[in-house]
Amino acid sequence: MRTGVWLVGARGSVAVTSIVGASALRAGLAEPIGCVTEHPALRGAALPGFGDLVFGGHDVATTGLLKRAEALAAAGVVPGPLVAALHGELSTVDEEVRPLPHAETQAAAAAAIAADLTAFRERHGLERVVVVNVASTEPAPAPHPAHADLAALERAMQTPEVVLPPSALVAYAALRAGCPYVDFTPSTGARLPALHELALAQRLPYAGHDGKTGETLLKAVLAPMFAMRRLAVRSWSGINLLGGGDGATLADPGANAAKSASKQRVLGETLGYVPDGHTRIEYVPDIGDFKTAWDLITFAGFLGTPMRMEFTWHGCDSALAAPLVLDLVRLVAAAHRSGHAGPLPQLAFFFKDPLGEVDHGLAAQFEALVEFAASLQ
Amino acid sequence: MRTGVWLVGARGSVAVTSIVGASALRAGLAEPIGCVTEHPALRGAALPGFGDLVFGGHDVATTGLLKRAEALAAAGVVPGPLVAALHGELSTVDEEVRPLPHAETQAAAAAAIAADLTAFRERHGLERVVVVNVASTEPAPAPHPAHADLAALERAMQTPEVVLPPSALVAYAALRAGCPYVDFTPSTGARLPALHELALAQRLPYAGHDGKTGETLLKAVLAPMFAMRRLAVRSWSGINLLGGGDGATLADPGANAAKSASKQRVLGETLGYVPDGHTRIEYVPDIGDFKTAWDLITFAGFLGTPMRMEFTWHGCDSALAAPLVLDLVRLVAAAHRSGHAGPLPQLAFFFKDPLGEVDHGLAAQFEALVEFAASLQ
Amino acid sequence: MRTGVWLVGARGSVAVTSIVGASALRAGLAEPIGCVTEHPALRGAALPGFGDLVFGGHDVATTGLLKRAEALAAAGVVPGPLVAALHGELSTVDEEVRPLPHAETQAAAAAAIAADLTAFRERHGLERVVVVNVASTEPAPAPHPAHADLAALERAMQTPEVVLPPSALVAYAALRAGCPYVDFTPSTGARLPALHELALAQRLPYAGHDGKTGETLLKAVLAPMFAMRRLAVRSWSGINLLGGGDGATLADPGANAAKSASKQRVLGETLGYVPDGHTRIEYVPDIGDFKTAWDLITFAGFLGTPMRMEFTWHGCDSALAAPLVLDLVRLVAAAHRSGHAGPLPQLAFFFKDPLGEVDHGLAAQFEALVEFAASLQ
Amino acid sequence: MRTGVWLVGARGSVAVTSIVGASALRAGLAEPIGCVTEHPALRGAALPGFGDLVFGGHDVATTGLLKRAEALAAAGVVPGPLVAALHGELSTVDEEVRPLPHAETQAAAAAAIAADLTAFRERHGLERVVVVNVASTEPAPAPHPAHADLAALERAMQTPEVVLPPSALVAYAALRAGCPYVDFTPSTGARLPALHELALAQRLPYAGHDGKTGETLLKAVLAPMFAMRRLAVRSWSGINLLGGGDGATLADPGANAAKSASKQRVLGETLGYVPDGHTRIEYVPDIGDFKTAWDLITFAGFLGTPMRMEFTWHGCDSALAAPLVLDLVRLVAAAHRSGHAGPLPQLAFFFKDPLGEVDHGLAAQFEALVEFAASLQ
């Protein structure tokens, strides 16, 4: 089941960590720590192996993969000796990383992107290619009537107007090229009625949004705990300090707003009410690729007695995200083979802002995931 | 369904908070915050109402309930105005709190305890009385051959020898008097083969051990999170700083050891391996009834990248425990009525060190609880 | 040495806590915890006693002092029984709290304020009245040429134009009425060249700005620690979560900016460079009068090794501020008697954003304070 | 001013980090981050330069310096490229690391140690050699009458009896060989009346005990803050989690007790009373060379209002200690040259458990240090 992985943002931290990790796993140089698809409860599922994955992608940046991998090693994200040992493999993948095509109309750009995908699939004799968006987070786009309808969208794309944000353009191209699509970012991606229509027409599955790696992961187990215990959460405030490329992007208020919103959703959905407080994201260059999140939760117990908890999470975002990218590729590829089309709410476990009406508690999401994986053959 | 609640340790913080709270709920002066049996998923279950509960108990202390309630109000555990408003009710309950009977042999002591229980049941025309141990934690007892066999136990109890620790003596007396038994403490309680035999013979259910209110509650959601995500927990260290009566008792190394052990069990069972680190309990008088627990967890992500999280939990133990005591009484009374006998592993949700081979993840325990509650009629 | 204390914002949390506390100290019902002037190193200084202080003030709010004190007791800021015991005293002070005078021109308003001050001094036969601004923080005012020169200012005040922000208007009136002035807030107060001129002309001392009670207090000892040890602070980020009246005001971006700026000043001044990071203030109503501040400091040790510390401060702002207000009144009154005029940089110990070129390390500030107190007779 | 540095425990983490760092400074490959003697306030002092230091030492371990340095690089304590660049220098120093001499009597052992010191001084033409104890912490020794008197001590040392613990034996030998002595550990070292007598007779200075690098450093600024502000500290509890060689040693209850005691001393001395609470040290292998300390401080403000702060310190002990070792060598060498003899309480800034009756506040200690450094010529 040779499976292509086309990473949009292929020179970013998440992408490069995924590539280094998959290469290390194939070479037997690392254990699959953090890989959910290696959980005993999922291990039997009919998924492509790590060794079956072939990487390529688009990026607007030009620094080579090797250099990016070395920078990640210097920052403590991946082990230096591993990068050194995988020199050859990384150079090979680097040849498959293209600049993002540009054109007069979005229709033409989409065609160029789709051509890249098709050529990649054919060049490597791949059964299918899963496109994963791990590019920088975009600001939320202005609404547009053509988003609601595929025919209208395709008409608009023929004009010089920029009707789709970059992530949705790629999603469109992927679906047109017969590729399942995963959005690991909070950007729009396939989340437009017109693209939903296209996915169904093409019988392609898609998944998203926004990988759940840090504070939101904790919220997904702590909020249900308060709910199950009927403790009344009064306020939940948080701050995320991060450097790195993603931090610099999120310092932009537009991107920050998109991200902060997807971070709080879990509270309302799990508790049944929205407590006081906000989640902030703050760019602190010295923090680098290791993010520090601090949350304070105030709550009331029996007879109103006020209590509180706080936590500090000090995690390496890329090292948390990369194995999930591999998990998602394996699962979405298998879902495609099994004939799934449209959104995959069964993958809510992986996302901050999951598609569909789903339970936001992590344990329930895990159960749904296990069941889904077992159903694939 | 008038139900008696016989609290062993009736003048302690947990007991008094339970009594104040149940009285406040009956009087409509408080909301059932922290009461799991009021969760929508359990609300339909056929349980006795808060207003159906009638309280009594044993204690070795002699300070009146009212005075204890006022001390708890001064410490911020319960609202002062509530205590003032419930003066009459607390005095009434106080009349039902007896000194713990003593006798030459444990057989005679058990008979005196059982007589207190029977008289209480008859005096108030109760359908049944649930005995709950909320007395000070005992040191682990020396093993004794008579613990393994009911007949041998009853022979030994006729002699002046002290064959049972206090909690087990009460459990024996409760079961002899036809009362279901709950152990909210880490003490022995009904956890002896001979008492198991007695519970089955008497067709009585029992539950335990050690109410899950703070750090262990968090472990029961965080450890499964690490497990589901396949993150490798390298160490988990914790310290609990607490004052109050329970803190003073736990400063005793014997009691401390019993408690610390039940606190770490969840890790091994949930992760499948035991990480480095220990949990300490430390008595700091100034901390009073609000306990502060701090935990540091170090873990590895993809490719071994080291990460960490820490949390501080600042909770009022008695205000966390009291609603669970009421929940347990309601559930165990209904289980008794439905014909359950022997240990109730379905109540693992409530305990640090639950009876039986059970899942230690909180979400799975909650599911088991919901199913169990639905089965009672 | 009967000394008047005129509080601008007399119905606010800091003011009421100061009044309750001074009354309790006079009545022998409390210990002077948190009073710096009771430190052994300052105790000998020739200062007015707590019992010598007579309170009055202005406010725009109309809720009575007693009601405000009861609200503070309910919030845990002051002990309820103390408020009950001081009923009489608080009512007496309440009679001396006036609405803030308004008039057609600022000259007329200033005259009315000054008249209130003079009448207060005479009514109670006070040696002097110290005016302390503890009103809500104002946004920074627009610059105005008349701020630079007393004659120009007084001309502008005759017109209907609003040339001074409220805090500076009060400072002007105080100085005109012969009263020393203290600004406990980050507002403008006496910090204008024209008012400096007036203070010198009137031979009156003034002090400020912004009481140093929480996070900045910690910065004032931690930043010197890093400096003395030559550890290189890379980033210092903080968030302050607070409810209460002050929190609501600071939720306003203008006031927030004023406050956040005065909070970071200590870093640059003490370290000699400004590390990455910001300090945020966030209004979370449920947090109430107890503020929670969290700071993360990343720093480098020998050979660049990266390290970090974080702290959480959970303090009751009003209970930290109130004894400092009393200290400042005692010290400024004595300074006035000793003939000091103009700014008092010797009181930098008390302020986030002290007047003058001063050392920002707390220990050096304390030394300066001790020396200053000893010099007063 | 070529100065020898004789490290007892020369293959330990602190020693090796000191050696790597001094070599890097001499080679211009690093900045003196963390070096107090490079503070502007001390920079003018007449101290030997980093380039003037020549290293040697004793250890009971046999792993070469280079291997130890590489292990420290792998653990993130020192930069790997630096170790690679200093290969030659480290090998040279390694030749000066000897096994600790053993003999039938302690007199003979001392003579052998002293001979090593003298030979080192002569071999390198050093003006003086400062001996620094950075060996594993010893348990507190049993008291012995000969500790009180030099003549009695030297008689006892002639017998096979072991009258001195290892650290004191080395201190004796150092003083006999004319070398100033610094104890960076909590062990006995020169802290015996008999050795004090010897130091005075030999006109040699000595300094100690126990380098102040983490939690105690923070206590030395935070406790004075509470004291200056007259806030009443009710409890101060702490836990130190550490791996590494030092952690393994301190897991031993005897060594642990010695260390914990020196950690609490600062509180009593600075506050004037001893609050509730303890400091624990716990060995957690996975934590490695980066120690995590957590402290909770509860305190009362005005009118008794309860407040709290907590901090987490995540520091690399060896990277904090090593520059202090270099500082101490420079200062003690200069003190020796200037004619100082006996204990040096002026160096209290560096120690958890300083010699003499000294101020325990860090700022006061720094002032004393600056004055002392200025006095040396």
Ligand SMILES: NC(=O)c1ccc[n+]([C@@H]2O[C@H](COP(=O)([O-])OP(=O)(O)OC[C@H]3O[C@@H](n4cnc5c(N)ncnc54)[C@H](O)[C@@H]3O)[C@@H](O)[C@H]2O)c1
């Ligand atoms: N790391 C995590 O834990 C995590 C979790 C959830 C979501 N995400 C999201 O994943 C994305 C990647 O994160 P990262 O840390 O790797 O960021 P990064 O900044 O290191 O990488 C982003 C890459 O995208 C490229 N890029 C930007 N615009 C592009 C475009 N239009 N087309 C193609 N490439 C483009 C950039 O050149 C860069 O190489 C972000 O959107 C982030 O919010 C990350």
Ligand SMILES: NC(=O)c1ccc[n+]([C@@H]2O[C@H](COP(=O)([O-])OP(=O)(O)OC[C@H]3O[C@@H](n4cnc5c(N)ncnc54)[C@H](O)[C@@H]3O)[C@@H](O)[C@H]2O)c1
């Ligand atoms: N509060 C919690 O969150 C929590 C959680 C789990 C378990 N527990 C357990 O609940 C128990 C009660 O806790 P607490 O905080 O109320 O303690 P407490 O010290 O306030 O009360 C214990 C009471 O038991 C009484 N007692 C002691 N020995 C007795 C005996 N042999 N027979 C009858 N009474 C006896 C004491 O006089 C006291 O009144 C403890 O064992 C504690 O470990 C509490």
Ligand SMILES: NC(=O)c1ccc[n+]([C@@H]2O[C@H](COP(=O)([O-])OP(=O)(O)OC[C@H]3O[C@@H](n4cnc5c(N)ncnc54)[C@H](O)[C@@H]3O)[C@@H](O)[C@H]2O)c1
């Ligand atoms: N509490 C602390 O630790 C602390 C520390 C530093 C500075 N401060 C400053 O002290 C001030 C008071 O804080 P608080 O917590 O008591 O706030 P608060 O909101 O409880 O009280 C402010 C009072 O000022 C009154 N007021 C508003 N505008 C006024 C005006 N123009 N003239 C007269 N009165 C006016 C309000 O009606 C209110 O009663 C704030 O500016 C705050 O920033 C407080």
Ligand SMILES: NC(=O)c1ccc[n+]([C@@H]2O[C@H](COP(=O)([O-])OP(=O)(O)OC[C@H]3O[C@@H](n4cnc5c(N)ncnc54)[C@H](O)[C@@H]3O)[C@@H](O)[C@H]2O)c1
């Ligand atoms: N690192 C810090 O921040 C810090 C702070 C204060 C004190 N200290 C003290 O410094 C000492 C060294 O710490 P470390 O982290 O380097 O420990 P370490 O375990 O890495 O090194 C100790 C070295 O001492 C050697 N040794 C043991 N007994 C000896 C003896 N009798 N003679 C000669 N060598 C002997 C060991 O073989 C080892 O090489 C410890 O006592 C520690 O408590 C360290």
Ligand code: NA
């Ligand atoms: Na923390």
Ligand code: NA
């Ligand atoms: Na914390």
